[in-house]
Amino acid sequence: MVTINKPATKLNEPSKPQKSSSPSLTAFVKAFKNSIVLIVFILLWELAPQLGFVEKTFLPPFSEVVQAWWELLVTGELWRHFEASILRSLFGFLLALALAIPLGLIIGWYPLARDLLTPILELFRNTAALALLPVFILILGIGEVSKISIVLFACTWPVLLNTISAVKNVDPLLIKSARSMNISSFKLFYKVILPASVPTIFTGIRMAGTGAILVLIAAEMIGAKAGLGYFITYSQYNFLIPEMYAGIITISLLGLLINYGLSSAERYFSRWKQ
């Protein structure tokens, strides 16, 4: 059977292997498609200052920036700022999750609490966290507390509001179905409401992740002694332009890293969705 089948399938579809070509080639094509624009961008960045299209002092060639970045990395300077930033944002972000998810689950579960609180929560969410930065500094000073607090503030609202709406929108049929099996309220919450809410909660978490970096960098630019935001403004004031760009690139990398991490987590927790 097997020996008869094999040549038959080979005869039947001779065009298919040719069309899709070898796997390594398709992988190469895919990698090329994904990176070509990026490569062109970097080339432009390199060549434009080199050829004098832009002022070299304001936009140093990419290679110079990379060199500056490498030196900062080797001396440990970059790491010091990176560490400060990531610790602050992580701390504020995780604190926001620990606060907003349980709170959102409870508020979402009680219709009265939901109806009473949603308007004020929407108001807070739509108050740009940065507009409140002076208030935070006024009350909490310019130390770590105010910076972590502003990240916490910025991260809380999207997570909280998404959690509330996630709980509210759990398919009532699923609740009915679980209830009909006579399970306790706690189990209903833990086994049905929570897993059903995860994808919507995660959308909020991702918004919070983006917000955390944005707000933190801005806060560090205004008042700090370490952190990537501080480093960028410091470099600018001292006319260390390649270093400034190195700091900007590092922030991009940090943003990508966070987004990638949260996306993978989201995919993992929502793998049951189509």
Place this chain on the structure above:
Amino acid sequence: MDKIKFERVTKKFLVRDEYKKGAQREFTAIKDIEFSVKEGEFITLVGPSGCGKSTLLDLLTGLTQPTKGRILIDGREITGPGLDRGIVFQQYALFPWKTARGNIEFGLEAKGIPKSERKEKAEYYLDLVGLKNFADRYPHELSGGMKQRVAIARSLAFNPDVLLMDEPFAALDAQTRETLQTELLRIWKKTGKTIIFITHGIDEAVYLGERVVVLSANPGTVKKIVDIPLKDRLEDADIKSNPAFINARREVWNLLHEPEFQGAHI
């Protein structure tokens, strides 16, 4: 002995008043329903849309209480949900984050069956509905008929005495429906469960039910209970041309098409 007994069951809902803004009025969904189901009986419920079939089933699950009257199971009044009744909802109601197996184990866990036994039991019921090879699929990876079979397996697995089914095959194509109908009859014969089965289809009601309860609408009341004198539903391949089937079918059809029903649509 009556397994289930409806005693003058009435259910009213509060609905918005169309004439007075902001006011509420009572709406009688079902009124003075009275009939019993015998132990091990397969009974089907038919009636026009909105006559209160799902309302009746909700009362049986114990998630809602009748406004008047009471429902008895084994002589005891229903006061809340319980695992002596298994429900198959019209829209499957599977948990999308659980695999077919996980969904079945959910009910077993609710019943307090130890983890080691759950897997084995889930396997058995998956096999019973012909889904052994789909145990680890998520609901979105299953076809409509497969989902419905998982839902049936889930409610069978925790071994309830009574199976309550609300138009479980309504969303399926004719072929799948027929397969599942015979499968359900097979399972019923094998397990001897009491089954209450709601349907829109007259053929389905007559084919499956030993008795067909015909309901009328506005408010929902029992119009007539028709006995179906068919013996060997599974053996007789051509049962739908059997005179007994044809007669019963005609009777139910006539009951559903009497003038009062047409009036209900105006």
